[in-house]
Amino acid sequence: MAASPSHLSLQSVQPGSKHIVVCGGGVIGACTAYFLSQNKKSQTSVTVIEKSSPACAASGKAGGFLALDWCDGGPMSSLARASFKLHKSLSQKLNGEEVYGYRALTTLSVPVLSERIASSSSSSRGSNLLPDWVDGDTARPAKQIGTTETTAQVHPRLFTQTLLSASEAKVIKGEVETIIVENGHATGVVLKGNKEVIPADAVVLALGPWSNRLSPISELFSVSGLKAHSIVLRPAEPDRITPHALFLSYQPAPGAKMLDPEVYPRPTGEVYICGMSKDADVPEDPESITGETKSIEMLHKIAGTVSSHLKRDRVAEVIAEQACFLPCTDDGLPVIGELPGVKNCYVATGHSCWGILNGPATGASLAELILEGKSKTVDLKPFTPARFVKRRTRLGV
Ligand SMILES: Cc1cc2nc3c(=O)[nH]c(=O)nc-3n(C[C@H](O)[C@H](O)[C@H](O)COP(=O)(O)OP(=O)(O)OC[C@H]3O[C@@H](n4cnc5c(N)ncnc54)[C@H](O)[C@@H]3O)c2cc1C
Structure with a gap:
């Protein structure tokens, strides 16, 4: 059930803990919420805002195929390898074989x-x-x-829903319309049809192919x-x-x-x-x-x-x-990291045909970056949103 923004800020955020708002309830949003909730370095409460229902889009209708080494030889290799291993350990922890159809193929x-x-x-x-x-x-x-050592599968909708529910995040049905930016810092979001701000210590934008309908992404790069x-x-x-x-x-x-x-x-x-x-x-x-x-x-x-x-x-x-x-x-790589010029506003999108595979290492790395200041699971440099600033400067845009 949808909660009103003012209720949310009073009820769900414990004093002293960081409140992270994750926008988008696909596999990338769900994995990010899950790994934020598991991070022991910081007390965190997570709110996921989803316009329709979790896994309603590609994350519910994908194949769910996973491969260890099919991205080898390119910048996605470490993300894919780390994700493949995380899928295995997540399945052991969350009873994936029974709950979301994890199995080797x-x-x-x-x-x-x-x-x-x-x-x-x-x-x-x-x-x-x-x-x-x-x-x-x-x-x-x-x-x-x-x-069976190098390929596996999950049911993508069940996987996404399981991670979201294991994250114990508060899930709000609503469409994020505006990211509030004050003095160069993201401080909250506003939903369509609402005036109140949902306050946040950090905002994650995981909106799949809808990502660049929202400023500040739309000014930086495109997602088709x-x-x-x-x-x-x-x-x-x-x-x-x-x-x-x-x-x-x-x-x-x-x-x-x-x-x-x-x-x-x-x-x-x-x-x-x-x-x-x-x-x-x-x-x-x-x-x-x-x-x-x-x-x-x-x-x-x-x-x-x-x-x-x-x-x-x-x-x-x-x-x-x-x-x-x-x-x-445009360059075929995911975009994962803090948006240049907007502190505490993070993006995770553009996973193309490998989002179900790469959800876990994306979520784990982003959670580390947000809560510890540095990603350890995977080096996120090849995926930084800052690469688009350099490109725009080169093109004189
Ligand atoms: C046919 C097909 C087969 C595939 N097979 C595989 C596979 O076998 N293995 C694999 O690894 N990958 C596969 N993929 C790719 C994978 O499905 C995607 O990369 C992944 O699902 C993308 O996840 P996401 O969370 O970024 O986006 P999405 O799943 O699109 O989620 C984005 C969410 O954001 C929500 N949203 C949008 N705008 C707003 C807003 N303003 N406010 C709040 N919420 C909003 C949407 O409602 C949606 O739920 C496949 C894809 C397709 C299409």
Whole structure:
């Protein structure tokens, strides 16, 4: 239930403790709230402000795939490796296997033929790496690209909700409209339709693809949304579906652009399939985001081609047909750190297709930066928002 700002400041903030306001209840906001609450260096109370409901956007509709070393060789390597390890320890601490479907996976790259191409070429069943339920036409042998040591999964909505609830943060439903800045310091936020300030010792902006609708982010850098589609199916014989994640390559017709959908069976017996991404405007209301029929139909077609267990209606019940937005920055890297020129105002966004993986190390590092003045879990330098000041100065903006 929503609390009024004046009540919040009186009831939930203990004297002597720091009050941190986290804006956005996606995986990044939830992980930040969790690690703020776990930090023993400072007495902290956390309030999370979410415009709709926690995990209503990409953090509830993502695949939940985790990889140890797929970001190696680039600036995200340490963030990803630290996050992968934190996912494992969080699962042990929070009973992740039962509560949010954490489990190790074998991951395969599988080239799939469309029906039209398959009928005119000599396709084979690929290789014996394929589990029995992947009984569609494959063009070349499947390749193993992840082991149970290096790839895993969570149910993203349940993971986000679990971390938020374990943080014991106060959750307020409301839209953050203004960050109050006094003498170069963030001192609170104001919600749409309210006049009172929710006071804060620090403000964290974790607003996903909505991030740059808010000043002071909007003056510094842009975050765009890449729309991606997904379907969730419940096969009639869930016990036949093994914990294998599939990275497909699929050509709908000869000469057509290759598609690269992903298939993630979940411990609940459901199978999640995603792909079909494109640039699109991010609507104001996260609840109003719907999938486009053509993209959803293509995902059903691919699912039915790769496995007879995933053919809609006849053998698989349709649980969800949906879309959501990846938060993307211009340089392809997340933005994590204090905003230049606004003390105590922090940002954590732009995690693109790796937000569920990288939530834990993002939250842990940001909590250390806010409460201890320095991040220890991961060096946040490559992700500093200050890089955009240098870029703007160079461009003379
Ligand atoms: C189809 C798909 C599959 C994916 N699969 C994977 C995967 O397998 N593994 C992986 O690691 N990542 C995956 N991702 C990426 C991942 O989902 C995102 O990187 C991550 O969810 C981003 O989290 P976030 O908290 O930054 O943003 P969001 O989840 O978008 O959360 C932002 C929140 O802020 C709220 N908000 C916005 N404006 C305001 C405001 N003014 N006031 C208050 N609240 C506000 C919104 O309502 C929303 O709840 C996938 C993404 C997509 C689209």
